[in-house]
Amino acid sequence: MNGIIFDIKRFAVHDGPGIRTTLFLKGCPLRCAWCQNPEGLCLEKQLWWFKSKCIFCRKCLPVCPESVRAAVDGEIRIDRRSCIKCGTCVETCPTGAMEFDGREISVEEAVAELQKDQVFYDVSGGGITLSGGDPLFQHEFAEAVLRGSKEAGLHTAVETSLAAEWGVIEKMRPHVDLWICDLKEIDSKKHQEFTGQPNERIFENFKQLAAAGAKILVRIPVIPGFTDRDDNVQGIAEFVRSVRSDIEIELMNYNPLAPNKYRLMQKSCPLDESVQPLSVQRMEELEQWTTM
Numbered sequence: 001m002n003g004i005i006f007d008i009k010r011f012a013v014h015d016g017p018g019i020r021t022t023l024f025l026k027g028c029p030l031r032c033a034w035c036q037n038p039e040g041l042c043l044e045k046q047l048w049w050f051k052s053k054c055i056f057c058r059k060c061l062p063v064c065p066e067s068v069r070a071a072v073d074g075e076i077r078i079d080r081r082s083c084i085k086c087g088t089c090v091e092t093c094p095t096g097a098m099e100f101d102g103r104e105i106s107v108e109e110a111v112a113e114l115q116k117d118q119v120f121y122d123v124s125g126g127g128i129t130l131s132g133g134d135p136l137f138q139h140e141f142a143e144a145v146l147r148g149s150k151e152a153g154l155h156t157a158v159e160t161s162l163a164a165e166w167g168v169i170e171k172m173r174p175h176v177d178l179w180i181c182d183l184k185e186i187d188s189k190k191h192q193e194f195t196g197q198p199n200e201r202i203f204e205n206f207k208q209l210a211a212a213g214a215k216i217l218v219r220i221p222v223i224p225g226f227t228d229r230d231d232n233v234q235g236i237a238e239f240v241r242s243v244r245s246d247i248e249i250e251l252m253n254y255n256p257l258a259p260n261k262y263r264l265m266q267k268s269c270p271l272d273e274s275v276q277p278l279s280v281q282r283m284e285e286l287e288q289w290t291t292m
C-alpha cells in the first residue's frame with residue numbers, strides 16, 4: 001500500500017517524548033485559518049513554482065508534454081487542471097524552482113525510513129510521530145505504518161485534530177502509544193468559522209478515546225484574534241479535566257512563519273502578516289487555566 005507524504009523531519013523534539021522522526025502525511029478535513037502546513041491540506045500532490053529560486057532560463061517550457069506552462073509577466077504560470085504531474089519540468093529545472101509538494105511512499109519504505117534513527121530513539125526515550133495534514137485522513141496507510149513501526153519496536157505517536165469517524169480512531173488505537181490531540185476551539189460556531197467544521201464530533205471522539213484508556217496529550221493552539229481568549233482556554237481545560245483528570249495540556253503559541261510559507265507557494269494566506277505570537281506574559285496568563 002502507498003501513501004502520500006510531504007516531509008520527513010528527523011531529530012524532532014516537540015512531537016512527543018525524546019528524539020523523534022516525524023512523518024507528515026498529506027490530506028486534512030479541516031482548514032484552520034492559521035495552519036502552518038498549507039502543503040499538507042490537499043491529499044493530491046501539487047506542483048509549485050518558487051519565484052525566488054527561478055533564473056528564468058525557460059528550460060521547463062518546451063519539455064512539458066501537455067504545453068500547460070507559460071512565461072507571463074516575469075512568472076512561470078502552470079495550468080494545474082491540465083497538468084498530468086509527469087514531473088519532467090521538475091527534473092529539468094536546474095535550480096529547484098519547480099517542486100512537487102508531496103511524494104508517494106510505500107508502507108515498507110516509510111517504516112524503513114522511520115527505523116533509521118532507532119539508535120537515537122533508544123537513548124532518548126523517543127520514537128516516531130505521524131503528523132500532517134492530519135494522519136487520520138489517509139487512515140489505512142497511517143494504520144499500516146503505525147502497525148509496522150510497533151512491530152519494529154518503536155514508540156508511536158500521532159498528532160491529530162480527531163476530526164474523523166470514531167471507527168477510524170478505534171482501528172488505529174492499538175498501534176498508537178501516545179495521542180497528541182489538538183483541541184482548538186470550545187465554541188462550535190467559532191470552530192466552524194475558524195476551521196470549516198463544527199467541533200461536536202471532535203469532542204465526542206476525545207471522550208471515547210479517553211474512556212478507552214489511551215495515553216493522551218492535549219494541545220491548544222493559541223492564535224491571536226482566534227483562539228487566544230480566556231474563555232476558550234478555560235473551557236477546553238475544564239472539558240478535558242471533566243473527562244479525565246490525568247491528561248496534560250500544552251499551549252502552542254502562534255508560529256508567524258505560516259504567512260511566509262503561503263507566499264512562497266503563491267497562495268493567499270488567510271492570516272495577516274502583521275499578526276505576532278502572544279507575549280510571554282499573555283502565555284503565562286493563559287497557562288494558568290491549564291494548571292488549575
Ligand SMILES: C[S@@+](CC[C@H](N)C(=O)[O-])C[C@H]1O[C@@H](n2cnc3c(N)ncnc32)[C@H](O)[C@@H]1O
Pocket residue numbers: 028034035036037131132133134135159160161181182219220221252253254255256258
Ligand atoms: C499542522 S498540525 C498537524 C496535525 C493535526 N492536523 C493537528 O491540527 O493537530 C500540528 C500542530 O501544529 C499546530 N499549528 C498549526 N498551525 C500553527 C501555527 N500557525 N502556529 C502554531 N501552531 C500551529 C496545530 O495546532 C497542531 O498542534
Ligand code: SF4
Pocket residue numbers: 047063064065066067068069078082083084085086087088089090
Ligand atoms: S508536471 Fe509535466 S505536465 Fe505538469 S507542468 Fe510539469 S512537465 Fe508539464
Ligand code: SF4
Pocket residue numbers: 049053054055056057058059060061076092093094095096097098
Ligand atoms: S527551468 Fe526552473 S529556473 Fe528555468 S525558468 Fe523553469 S522554473 Fe525557472
Ligand code: SF4
Pocket residue numbers: 028029030031032035036037040041132133134161
Ligand atoms: S487540522 Fe492541523 S493540518 Fe489541518 S488545517 Fe488544522 S492545523 Fe492544519
